[in-house]
Amino acid sequence: MKCDPTLYRAAPPSLAVKPRLIRHLFLPPLIILLMLALGLLGFWTSEHYGIRSLGENGQRQLELHARAVESEISKYTYLPSLLELESSVSQLLAEPSPEHRQAVNNYLEGLNRRSRSRAIYVMDTTGRVLATSNWRDVDSYLGEDLSFRAYFQNAVRGQPGRFYGIGSTNGEPGYYLAHGLEEQGKIIGVAVVKVRLEALEERWQRARLEAFVSDENGIIILSSDPARRLKAVRPLSDDTKERLARSLQYYWFPLNELEPLARERLAEGVEKLTFPANAEVVSDDEAISYLSQTRPLSDTPWNFTLLTPLQDLRREAINQGILVAVAFALVAFLLIAWNERRKVIATRLAAREALQEANNQLERRITERTSDLRASNERLKSQIRERRLAEGTLRRAQDELVQAGKLAAIGQMSTSIAHELNQPLAALRTLSGNTVRFLERGQLDTASANLKTINELIDRMGRITASLRSFARRGDDKGQASLGKAVDAALQLLGARLENSGLQLHRAFTDEQVSIDQTRLEQILVNLIGNALDAMQAQAAPQLWLEGEAVDGKYRLHVRDNGHGIDAEARKHLFEPFFTTKPGEQGLGLGLTLSASLAAATGGSLGVEHPASGGTAFVLSLPLVSPLPVEPI
Numbered sequence: 001m002k003c004d005p006t007l008y009r010a011a012p013p014s015l016a017v018k019p020r021l022i023r024h025l026f027l028p029p030l031i032i033l034l035m036l037a038l039g040l041l042g043f044w045t046s047e048h049y050g051i052r053s054l055g056e057n058g059q060r061q062l063e064l065h066a067r068a069v070e071s072e073i074s075k076y077t078y079l080p081s082l083l084e085l086e087s088s089v090s091q092l093l094a095e096p097s098p099e100h101r102q103a104v105n106n107y108l109e110g111l112n113r114r115s116r117s118r119a120i121y122v123m124d125t126t127g128r129v130l131a132t133s134n135w136r137d138v139d140s141y142l143g144e145d146l147s148f149r150a151y152f153q154n155a156v157r158g159q160p161g162r163f164y165g166i167g168s169t170n171g172e173p174g175y176y177l178a179h180g181l182e183e184q185g186k187i188i189g190v191a192v193v194k195v196r197l198e199a200l201e202e203r204w205q206r207a208r209l210e211a212f213v214s215d216e217n218g219i220i221i222l223s224s225d226p227a228r229r230l231k232a233v234r235p236l237s238d239d240t241k242e243r244l245a246r247s248l249q250y251y252w253f254p255l256n257e258l259e260p261l262a263r264e265r266l267a268e269g270v271e272k273l274t275f276p277a278n279a280e281v282v283s284d285d286e287a288i289s290y291l292s293q294t295r296p297l298s299d300t301p302w303n304f305t306l307l308t309p310l311q312d313l314r315r316e317a318i319n320q321g322i323l324v325a326v327a328f329a330l331v332a333f334l335l336i337a338w339n340e341r342r343k344v345i346a347t348r349l350a351a352r353e354a355l356q357e358a359n360n361q362l363e364r365r366i367t368e369r370t371s372d373l374r375a376s377n378e379r380l381k382s383q384i385r386e387r388r389l390a391e392g393t394l395r396r397a398q399d400e401l402v403q404a405g406k407l408a409a410i411g412q413m414s415t416s417i418a419h420e421l422n423q424p425l426a427a428l429r430t431l432s433g434n435t436v437r438f439l440e441r442g443q444l445d446t447a448s449a450n451l452k453t454i455n456e457l458i459d460r461m462g463r464i465t466a467s468l469r470s471f472a473r474r475g476d477d478k479g480q481a482s483l484g485k486a487v488d489a490a491l492q493l494l495g496a497r498l499e500n501s502g503l504q505l506h507r508a509f510t511d512e513q514v515s516i517d518q519t520r521l522e523q524i525l526v527n528l529i530g531n532a533l534d535a536m537q538a539q540a541a542p543q544l545w546l547e548g549e550a551v552d553g554k555y556r557l558h559v560r561d562n563g564h565g566i567d568a569e570a571r572k573h574l575f576e577p578f579f580t581t582k583p584g585e586q587g588l589g590l591g592l593t594l595s596a597s598l599a600a601a602t603g604g605s606l607g608v609e610h611p612a613s614g615g616t617a618f619v620l621s622l623p624l625v626s627p628l629p630v631e632p633i
Helices: 013-074 078-085 087-094 098-115 150-156 198-206 238-247 311-336 342-441 444-472 483-493 495-501 518-535 591-601
Strands: 119-123 129-132 161-166 173-183 186-195 210-214 220-223 262-267 270-276 287-296 303-309 504-508 543-551 554-561 605-609 617-623
Touching: 013 198, 013 262, 013 287, 013 303, 013 311, 078 098, 078 119, 078 173, 078 186, 087 098, 087 119, 087 129, 087 173, 087 186, 098 119, 098 129, 150 161, 150 173, 150 186, 198 210, 198 220, 287 311, 311 342, 342 444, 483 495, 483 518, 495 518, 518 543, 518 554, 518 591, 518 617, 591 605, 591 617
Parallel strands: 504 543
Antiparallel strands: 119 129, 119 186, 161 173, 173 186, 210 220, 210 303, 262 270, 270 287, 287 303, 543 554, 554 617, 605 617
């Protein structure tokens, strides 16, 4: 092959030296400057879109955790107003006697235990605590003057009291919910429920989530990082600090400001904050940047802030910037060597295409990941809808089970009454026929005796139907009952079962007057004695003990049997609704729950004991009306 000699012809010195000198002097600095500029541009672009992606994901996390906080602080809002329905609370506010105070203390203690709140207490209109659930504790609120608290001042004016602060008695933080107790349109006292929200912080820490909640004063009251707690997210004026110090809302904490090293506002409620890695050493070398997203919490003046660390994003953005700079440098060197080594140019182009393909694959993966996240969000919404439907179905099923329990109780009593009426009716049929024949024969004395017997049988049937009407009548929340009459009525309603079982009954109690409606007491006793009969079905010699004693102004009635007892696993769920140990459809599991609720509504209680000798003993404790002793039955 022939070569063109003009290709190898030397250039004139003046034309060959100047371009080479220009390339050596100006091209390397220009390439370095462009490489740095493109690297910074790549870093900025990667960080910008990365922050946008983190912001979208953080928005979902923000909404999820904010709703969890709203749910946690709103599930106790009904408790203070619930005390307005309790008659013993209004009696205490009207007449703060020791008896009324003790009754309300016991009621609040039980309500606090069931609701799992921190404390529940009742104050008069002057701010003095009259009764509290922690009356047994050394640091009890009983007798404390809390009129300076903002939640009391709002509630006594008829406004809902919502307040987060540190207790002045024991220095324990808590969320206070207050409600003004009204009677005939006038506020007679204030009910307060204190709950602890530290479980949210523990949940955040287990999930490795960095978040905090700030109140209306800009003070961080909940935080996954304990170092940020009780610090201000905005500057506090001297007047504000003095006002907060007087109110003792945060006790004597200094309320220092949480000052970031840098702050950049990105959007409404979205900021880029930089904090020192160590709170004691402020150094830019050890600073940590966060994407801060803030959302107000419903029904409260609080704000929930989610902090998403940007270290990984910054490292990725730096890598992207370096990658862009290296790519540009590579392209620049390829262009410089284009005229010298064309094979190298082809190789560089292939590498560039491979890099582009990698970028395309990365974009496709990002798109697929975004689609997966969107689909997961839709599935989550669908599961939420299905759960709500399931909860509605469960509520309807529970209502149907309660109605079935009522019908079953009516059926059991109807069977007992039918058995009790069959014997008088058969006797009436025989006596009426004999009386007619005696009258025809002129035997008036015998006919008169038969007619008296018929009259007694009719009175007996009337007493049976009267007991049924009394048992079916709806009881009132207030009233007093005779324990002896209630036991007799319950035994009469269960007479057929008692006769068939061959039961030996032991009575060792006094006919006391207790504070409960007569019908409700009969309902409780019918349920307890009926359960004892069910437990002793397999016993050859069933025995039932009804024993009572007066303790601390209450009468405790023990209903003990010698049945098969209750196993350890069933004891845990004994008073739960719809839990039963009876086979088949013999029980709905509502009797003990209803009996315990009726006893608690009057200031009493229903408990269970498991004697070492076997069997089961239910203990019914009810307040006494009169402490005077009565002759034993």
